[in-house]
Amino acid sequence: MxxxxxxxxxxxxxxxxxxxxxxxxxxxxxxxxxxxxxxxxxxxxxxxxxxxxxxxxxxxxxxxxxxxxxxxxxxxxxxxxxxxRPMAVGGRLGGHIVQGHVDGTGRIVERRISENWEIVKVSLPAELARYVVEKGSITVDGVSLTVVEAGPDYFTISLIPTTLALTTLGIKEPGDPVNLEVDVIAKYVERLLGHPAQEPEEPAK
Missing domain, CATH: 2.40.30.20 (Elongation Factor Tu (Ef-tu); domain 3)
Structure with a gap:
């Protein structure tokens, strides 16, 4: 993990x-x-x-x-x-739970530069959109980030100077592909809601 x-x-x-x-x-x-x-x-x-x-x-x-x-x-x-590297047992969970199992790819759509940060818009495959919510977590090229805006086929993220300087997100340009991993908890919740637990069968008499 x-x-x-x-x-x-x-x-x-x-x-x-x-x-x-x-x-x-x-x-x-x-x-x-x-x-x-x-x-x-x-x-x-x-x-x-x-x-x-x-x-x-x-x-x-x-x-x-x-x-x-x-x-x-x-x-x-x-x-x-x-x-x-994987998180050590007992280590701090500084980002969120990331499995390293990519769900799909998006592309950098645009970058909006502000004085102290950048807003980056990323395209989102339709089949992943339901897992992405505003203020939720998403992993982009291995970086744990908070979703600012969640659209039907895109989302935006806000990048601080440290993230821009120390990760590939500082050098990605519009059109470049990025790996996406959505929140695994959202996927499990969807699975459980779609397949409710069955009632135990009555024992034979």
Missing amino acids: FTGIVEELGEVTAVEKLGDASRFRLRGRVVTEGARHGDSIAVNGVCLTVVDLGDGEFTADVMAETLNRSSLGALDTGSRVNLE
């Missing part, structure tokens, strides 16, 4: 195409400290498994399902990425 609090702005150092998969090598000295083979690291909000480690870099394999559902397929050598 992650919290959506990005620890490091990393970089893709190599991409190897493997037919229906890709192997990424990524630089991240903070997230690789103490990491081991098989550990998880979130890359732009996608939970990936560490395959190899060395000199502040790690390698991860990405299967076709993940490439198709997320924006990782658009990454290339030199691309900057948001990196986060």
Whole structure:
């Protein structure tokens, strides 16, 4: 489980195409400290498994399902990425509950620059709109954010200078894709309301 609090702005150092998969090598000295083979690291909000480690870099394999559902397929050598290690047991939940399971992608629609922050409008797939509410939580490229405005096919977020400086959201331009993960609690609530618990059967007499 992650919290959506990005620890490091990393970089893709190599991409190897493997037919229906890709192997990424990524630089991240903070997230690789103490990491081991098989550990998880979130890359732009996608939970990936560490395959190899060395000199502040790690390698991860990405299967076709993940490439198709997320924006990782658009990454290339030199691309900057948001990196986060899983939350330690007993750690602070600084953002919100993030699984690292991307629900879909959106695109940056526009950026409105203010004196001390930016308002960013992001397109929203129709099938995800019902999970996004004003003042609710959403993960954009692995960053835990609060929804300012929730429209039928878009939402807006307000980015403070720290987020702009320390994550990829500071360099994304209109048209760029972003990974979206909606609040998992909303999905579970919908599932439970749509499938009410059945009454236990009467025992046979």
